[in-house]
Amino acid sequence: MHGPDERYAVRGDEVAAKSFDGEVVVVHLGTCTYYSASGSGADAWTWIEEGRKLGDVAAAIAERYDIDADRARRDLTPFVARLLEEGLIAPANDDGPLVSSSPSASPSPSIAADTDYSPPELHAYRDMADLLALDPPLPELDRPAWRVAGDDEQG
Amino acid sequence: MRVLFVTDLFWPLIGGIEVWAARVVTGLAARGHDMRVVASRGDGLPEKDTLQGVEIDRLPFRDAIEERRLDRFGEALGELRRIKGEFSPDVIHLGTLGWSTMFHLLSRDASPAPWVLTLTQQRLASQNVAGDTVLGRALDSADWVSSVSRAVLDQAIELLPGVAGRSSVDYWGMPAPPEARPVSCDPPRLLCVGRLVPAKGFDLAIEALLALTSRHPEITLSFAGDGPERERLETMARANGLDSIAFEGWIRPDRVCSRMAEATVVVLPSHQEGLPVVAIEAAWSGRPVVASDVSGMAEVVSHGETGLLVPAGDGDALARAIDEIVSDRELARRMGVAGRRHATERFSLESMMSAYECLYERLVSGVERSSAGQ
Numbered sequence: 001m002h003g004p005d006e007r008y009a010v011r012g013d014e015v016a017a018k019s020f021d022g023e024v025v026v027v028h029l030g031t032c033t034y035y036s037a038s039g040s041g042a043d044a045w046t047w048i049e050e051g052r053k054l055g056d057v058a059a060a061i062a063e064r065y066d067i068d069a070d071r072a073r074r075d076l077t078p079f080v081a082r083l084l085e086e087g088l089i090a091p092a093n094d095d096g097p098l099v100s101s102s103p104s105a106s107p108s109p110s111i112a113a114d115t116d117y118s119p120p121e122l123h124a125y126r127d128m129a130d131l132l133a134l135d136p137p138l139p140e141l142d143r144p145a146w147r148v149a150g151d152d153e154q155g
Numbered sequence: 156m157r158v159l160f161v162t163d164l165f166w167p168l169i170g171g172i173e174v175w176a177a178r179v180v181t182g183l184a185a186r187g188h189d190m191r192v193v194a195s196r197g198d199g200l201p202e203k204d205t206l207q208g209v210e211i212d213r214l215p216f217r218d219a220i221e222e223r224r225l226d227r228f229g230e231a232l233g234e235l236r237r238i239k240g241e242f243s244p245d246v247i248h249l250g251t252l253g254w255s256t257m258f259h260l261l262s263r264d265a266s267p268a269p270w271v272l273t274l275t276q277q278r279l280a281s282q283n284v285a286g287d288t289v290l291g292r293a294l295d296s297a298d299w300v301s302s303v304s305r306a307v308l309d310q311a312i313e314l315l316p317g318v319a320g321r322s323s324v325d326y327w328g329m330p331a332p333p334e335a336r337p338v339s340c341d342p343p344r345l346l347c348v349g350r351l352v353p354a355k356g357f358d359l360a361i362e363a364l365l366a367l368t369s370r371h372p373e374i375t376l377s378f379a380g381d382g383p384e385r386e387r388l389e390t391m392a393r394a395n396g397l398d399s400i401a402f403e404g405w406i407r408p409d410r411v412c413s414r415m416a417e418a419t420v421v422v423l424p425s426h427q428e429g430l431p432v433v434a435i436e437a438a439w440s441g442r443p444v445v446a447s448d449v450s451g452m453a454e455v456v457s458h459g460e461t462g463l464l465v466p467a468g469d470g471d472a473l474a475r476a477i478d479e480i481v482s483d484r485e486l487a488r489r490m491g492v493a494g495r496r497h498a499t500e501r502f503s504l505e506s507m508m509s510a511y512e513c514l515y516e517r518l519v520s521g522v523e524r525s526s527a528g529q
Contacts, residue, residue: 018225025228034220036261125257127288128220132253 002080004055004073008048009092019046026088034125035088040065041120044079048089054080065117075119082122156515157189159242159268161235161259162250163216165194166206170350171432172275174408175327176250181207182508191242193235195254212238216254231258239266246515249293252276257289260296269298269518273325275429278450279310294318298518301325301511303430304451323514326454327430328507331499335416335441338491342373343481346418348411348433351382356424356447356468358384361391361400363422363474368399371481376422377401379414415440419487420480426467428452437462438498443490445476455502461494 010017017026024042026035037045040061047057054076062072083089164170166177176192184190184207196202196213204211214235219228235258239247247270249259259270272293284291294300294315300322302308312319347360357378364376376397378388381404392400406414411433415421421437423446434455437444444462446452447469456462463479465472480487 016223016225018229020229021233023232025225025232027223027225029223034257124287125260125289125292126285127283127290128254128257130282131256131289132220 002054002077004053004058006054007051007092008054008080008083008089009051010049011088011090015088017045017049028087030087031126032129033086034128035086036123036125037121039116039118039120040075041079041122044076044120045083048080048083051092061120067117079120079122086122086124156183156512156519157191157242157245158183158515159191159193159239159244159247159266160250161193161247161255163195163253163255164251165192165211167200168198169405169408171327171430172251175432177206178329178504179248179250179507179511180209182504183511184209186508186512188512191238191244193238193255214258216258220254220257232261235259236262236265239268244268245519246271248511248515249273249297252290252293256293260289260292263296271299271301271514271518272297274300274302274307274311276307278427279307279314282314284314291315297321299323299514301514303327304454306450306454307429310450323510325507325510325514326502327432327435328502328504329435329439330504332412332439334495335412335491338419338442338484338487340419340481340484340487342375343367343371343419343477344417345374345376345420345422345477346379346415347376347422347424348379348406348415348436349423351378351380351384351388353384354426355384356426357388358391359424359447359468359470359473360422361388361395361397362470363424363477364397364400365395366471366474367478367481368397370478374481375399375401377403377418379403379406379411381405411436412440415442418442420445420462420477422473422477423447423452424467424470424473425449425452431455434462435498435502438494438502441491441495443480443487443494445473445480447473455497457493457497461490461497 014030015026015028017024019042022042023038024045043061044057047060058073058076059069062069160180162176164172166173180190180192190209192209192211194211194213195216197217200213202213214231215227216231218224219231239262244266245268247268249256249272282290284294294311300311300318302324305324308322308324347357349355351357360376367374385402389402415437421442421444423431423433423444425447428449428451430451434444434446438461444456446456446464447467448464449467453464456464458464463476465476
């Protein structure tokens with residue numbers, strides 16, 4: 001595992017992320033790649049984003065999902081490596097703009113309580129830009145509404 | 156049958172997919188199916204709407220992706236999950252491969268219903284179908300892939316051979332318009348219909364007109380549609396002194412066939428097409444088609460019988476083919492009649508509805524999924 005005292009920061013210049021309903025969606029603005037993570041992956045992202053040390057993140061996952069701490073650390077390692085590889089996070093400077101790391105294992109209130117554990121995973125969706133270029137919709141066209149007799153009025 | 160239809164593009168916008176999707180949804184509702192639509196929000200359209208009694212929710216798929224609005228992303232995903240749970244569909248039909256596809260993939264946990272993906276894209280061959288792409292995930296996990304043409308399906312199968320065992324070509328159909336009067340070549344009237352975008356190759360139609368004017372002084376060309384190419388095409392027409400060209404703007408989908416009935420030949424010089432809806436409409440209108448021989452076109456235009464196909468991008472060949480038809484009234488009429496017959500056999504609304512009904516029923520009964528898994 002990356003060092004338990006290491007902390008990381010989301011690369012805010014190139015990455016945007018949002019958590020909702022036990023899920024996190026991340027977009028790399030440079031590559032237009034979307035990522036999603038749920039369950040322990042969403043938890044891990046949230047706690048890493050909060051600036052917690054990796055050791056604390058693993059401990060929090062172990063407590064939340066009632067699993068062995070060693071297993072939590074082992075599973076967290078490839079997840080963090082993947083986040084680094086995708087350019088979503090970077091090592092945080094000691095004086096970086098991070099919130100103070102708390103060893104509390106309490107999950108963030110926005111994360112739904114779901115204690116079925118599976119290792120944190122990051123799912124990528126890399127081709128949205130390519131896909132739209134195949135046959136781009138042209139919503140900017142000033143097309144007329146097509147409503148004929150029998151169609152309903154706008155509600 | 157409860158069918159949730161998810162699409163980027165939908166009524167009341169005009170376009171091939173939009174019009175097809177509206178026909179599918181209202182046609183199946185008229186056959187007694189419980190239909191519900193989730194479409195992309197935008198264009199000033201209301202978030203909630205109905206079409207002939209079918210409930211429509213427009214979610215911010217486009218804002219979430221194009222504008223990278225993650226607050227909209229959460230809203231769209233949450234709403235799609237809620238609708239899937241609330242409506243509890245028997246089948247989910249994805250009408251487009253685009254913004255909404257990713258949201259469907261992310262919300263698959265909200266409904267166990269089998270799902271159908273309709274493929275319309277004409278340039279799939281160069282795409283990446285790795286497991287971390289939307290296209291790869293969609294083709295790999297769809298219970299059924301319904302393609303608008305053989306040409307498009309062949310590309311999908313080449314990308315992912317496993318698609319072959321759970322796919323079909325389901326041609327788009329449309330209501331039969333009234334029989335048009337026989338084709339008139341006096342004077343020759345050419346008509347181009349569609350979005351004025353570079354992919355349609357409409358500049359080639361202007362080049363062809365220029366080449367034909369000396370031989371057919373009364374010949375005219377009209378464009379029905381609009382888009383970013385309009386200014387360039389208008390400039391091209393003016394620069395060549397062609398006052399026989401008219402730009403009519405959009406015409407309503409329910410009036411396309413009556414407009415085509417006033418033409419001698421419908422011209423489609425497209426550089427690419429998945430399934431050219433305009434060619435189907437021309438066939439139903441009993442009008443010969445001169446078109447470029449690109450993906451899917453030959454499935455609608457039978458060369459020498461219902462029209463003529465020419466190499467894509469070849470303005471001279473396009474002009475020669477138009478000349479051949481407008482110079483021979485009997486040929487033009489024969490092609491028009493053959494086109495109508497071809498449309499009746501292959502592109503009827505009823506056969507399209509029956510094909511989808513049959514597909515949904517097989518998916519719900521589990522026949523297709525179990526056979527695909529063997």
